[in-house]
Amino acid sequence: MVNIGSLWQYLAAHSPLQSTLSSLSTTTMSGGALNLTQMGLAPYSLPPLPYAYDALEPHISAQIMELHHGKHHQAYVTNLNAALASHVSAVAAGDVAAQIALQQAIKFNGGGHINHSLFWKNLAPPGTEETNPAVAKELVSAIEKKWGSLESFKKAFSAALLAIQGSGWGWLVKEAGNGAGLRIVTTKDQDPVVGGDVPIFGVDMWEHAYYLQYLNGKAAYVENIWNVINWRTAEDRFVGRNEENVKTEL
Amino acid sequence: MASTLLRTAPALRGALRASGIRKPAVAMASTSFVRGKATLPDLPYDYGALEPYISGKIMELHHAKHHQTYVNGLNSALETIAEAESKGEFTKAASVAPLLNFHGGGHVNHSLFWENLAPANREGGGEPDGALKKAIDSDFGSFETFRKQMNTALAGIQGSGWAWLVKDKSAGTLGLVTRANQDPVTGPYVPLLGIDAWEHAYYLQYQNRKAEYFEAIWNVINWKTVAARFEKS
Ligand SMILES: [Fe+2]
Ligand SMILES: [Fe+2]
Numbered sequence: 001m002v003n004i005g006s007l008w009q010y011l012a013a014h015s016p017l018q019s020t021l022s023s024l025s026t027t028t029m030s031g032g033a034l035n036l037t038q039m040g041l042a043p044y045s046l047p048p049l050p051y052a053y054d055a056l057e058p059h060i061s062a063q064i065m066e067l068h069h070g071k072h073h074q075a076y077v078t079n080l081n082a083a084l085a086s087h088v089s090a091v092a093a094g095d096v097a098a099q100i101a102l103q104q105a106i107k108f109n110g111g112g113h114i115n116h117s118l119f120w121k122n123l124a125p126p127g128t129e130e131t132n133p134a135v136a137k138e139l140v141s142a143i144e145k146k147w148g149s150l151e152s153f154k155k156a157f158s159a160a161l162l163a164i165q166g167s168g169w170g171w172l173v174k175e176a177g178n179g180a181g182l183r184i185v186t187t188k189d190q191d192p193v194v195g196g197d198v199p200i201f202g203v204d205m206w207e208h209a210y211y212l213q214y215l216n217g218k219a220a221y222v223e224n225i226w227n228v229i230n231w232r233t234a235e236d237r238f239v240g241r242n243e244e245n246v247k248t249e250l
Numbered sequence: 251m252a253s254t255l256l257r258t259a260p261a262l263r264g265a266l267r268a269s270g271i272r273k274p275a276v277a278m279a280s281t282s283f284v285r286g287k288a289t290l291p292d293l294p295y296d297y298g299a300l301e302p303y304i305s306g307k308i309m310e311l312h313h314a315k316h317h318q319t320y321v322n323g324l325n326s327a328l329e330t331i332a333e334a335e336s337k338g339e340f341t342k343a344a345s346v347a348p349l350l351n352f353h354g355g356g357h358v359n360h361s362l363f364w365e366n367l368a369p370a371n372r373e374g375g376g377e378p379d380g381a382l383k384k385a386i387d388s389d390f391g392s393f394e395t396f397r398k399q400m401n402t403a404l405a406g407i408q409g410s411g412w413a414w415l416v417k418d419k420s421a422g423t424l425g426l427v428t429r430a431n432q433d434p435v436t437g438p439y440v441p442l443l444g445i446d447a448w449e450h451a452y453y454l455q456y457q458n459r460k461a462e463y464f465e466a467i468w469n470v471i472n473w474k475t476v477a478a479r480f481e482k483s
Contacts, residue, residue, distance in 0.1 A: 071458040108408045165352045167409035169447075187482030189409030207410075207449035208458065216315040216450065 007075035036085045043081040046074050055125040059224040061213045069120065072208055076112030076190070082141050083109060112192035115169055115202060122237075124230035131228060138236035139200065146182050157203075158222045159183045167206045173197040174238060201234045278418045288324045290317055291361050299369040303466040305455045310416040311366065318452055320356030320432070327353055355432035359412055363444050370474035378473040382480045389424040396426075400445070401464045403428050407447045415476070417483045440483040 036043040049069055054062035083105040090098035124130035133140050133150055140150055147153035161170040168188040175181045176196030185193065186205075203225055210221035228246045235241075280483045284307035293313055298306035327350040334343035366372035376413040377393050378386060394416075403426050416439035419423055427439060436440040445467060450464035 068458055075458070104408075166411070184467070207453060211449060211453045212457075215311055215454075216319070 034085060034089065036081050036088070039085065039088060042087070043084075044077050044113060045121065046077050051123075051125055056123060056228045059126055059227045060123075060210075064208075064210065065214050067212075068204075068208060069116075073113070073116040076109045076116065078111050079105065081107035085092050092178055108190050111192040115187075115190055115204070115243045118199055119202050119204055122230050122233045123228045125233070126227045129233045130230045132230045136231035136238070139231070139238040141236045142182055142238070154226060157184055161203055161205055161222050162219060164188075164205045169204055171202045171203050172200040172234070174200060198237060200237050201229060252344065274444050283464050286328065288317045288321050288328075288357055290314075291364065293364055295367075295369055296429050297370075299372075300367060300374070300470045303469045304367075304463075306450075307477075308450075308452065308454050310451060311454075312446075313360075317357070319362040320360065323349065323353030324357050351434075352432050355429075355434040358434050359429075359432055359444060359446070362441055363446055365475045366443050366445075366472055367467075367470050368475075370469045373472045374470040375468065375472050376473060378477060380477060381472070382477040385424050385480065395405045397468060399426055401461075404445055404464045405461060410448045412446055414439070414441050416441055417480060419483065439477065443471065444483070 028167070035065050049065070052062075053065040053069070056065060061235050083102050086103045087106060089098060090096075090102065094193070129135060143150055143153045147156060157170060157172065164170065164186050166188065168186055168191075170184065171193050173185055173193055174197065176198075177182055181195070182200070185197070187193060192201075205218070207218075210218060214221040260407060261393075276423075277405075290313070293309070294399055295312070296306075297309040300309060327346050330346050331343045331350065334340070334346070361366075377383065383393065386393055386396050388401065400413055400415065407413065407428055409430065411428055412432075413426060413428045415437050416425055416427050417423070418438050420442055422439045424442075427435060427440075431434060435444075445464070447460070449462075456463040
């Protein structure tokens, strides 16, 4: 289950708002409906895909990728920025009720932005070196320790994906703390992985992620996604070389 | 069509009862499961009949594949429960409850949904009249306000789910509720009109432009069915 407190911490750490709130006078805000840029704040932006829209074919069609990145992910970014701008205004105006009302929109759209940003990077064109688990030595050996073999891990992960009821995501995570065990988790809607767990890779199980190509046949999507998992990104995240944390790109 | 739904709805109720652990093992005879087996109801119109508002391809997949999967999942959950209870394995029976809720809800919701729709050149579209119109006017202000509120509710669903026009049996008033995933409408609420906001309901035709689907579907709403449910409730 999602710990909203951790999400706030996450968003705060990655937020373009930082401590500039105090510099905003209430008079600036009284006009309402300012966007983040007008407030002098940097809005979140859609990260470019690290490959072309058609690069994941035949496993994920170019049409799906274009809509998924250019429309769906863009909508999360746009709506996140709008909700954050309203939140800044509500803080400046001392409107606590409005601040509370906006939390769900920030959580949903912020989660959508974080999840998709992680997702694009943990995919790679089929047949490239990145999609060969051999490039993820430490991760694969940890997987084998926990699940016996890479194959049985894939089976367990696929089963978890197919058991999601409604929209959601499946993740391989490295648990918080010294034990650093691996675990499969599923999250609903756009709830992000929180609580200190490190997402190694995620698979989007919203219908928009596969429907145009696979229709109701989501098992085939799940089977084919293994051809485009970026094991290099997964390894980097597993051993703590993940750029995301360093460059705060999200 | 209505009789199909009535035939299967008691199965769900029985299943929900069965998923509790109050009953002694002997009471859960396997015959009650066989008798209550859910089946896919026929559509009361052709797959292409709701075009251009909902494409024939969407209707075919939605009915023959998605709804069928809920029917199959419901029957398999019922079977697991009946078998577990017959062996006195009540914990195992109870553990199937989430699957029963999901697939049973999916079956009931879609069965109600198909009846809510009709071709635009037949009963579909327009506005309600009579007692239903009066109730909508008095509880929402106007039909247009109700329609806008329903579309706002649909647009606000974060993930998969449904929006429903319901009658609150205890208060006697109409209201709007949303449900996540396949959670059915229960309690004091009687479902009158449901709109499926899962992506599979519109994606092949509308892709990410779900607001267009929520606008278009009003052209194929069967107000006769809604009125009949209202009057019966
Ligand atoms: Fe997505
Ligand atoms: Fe549906």
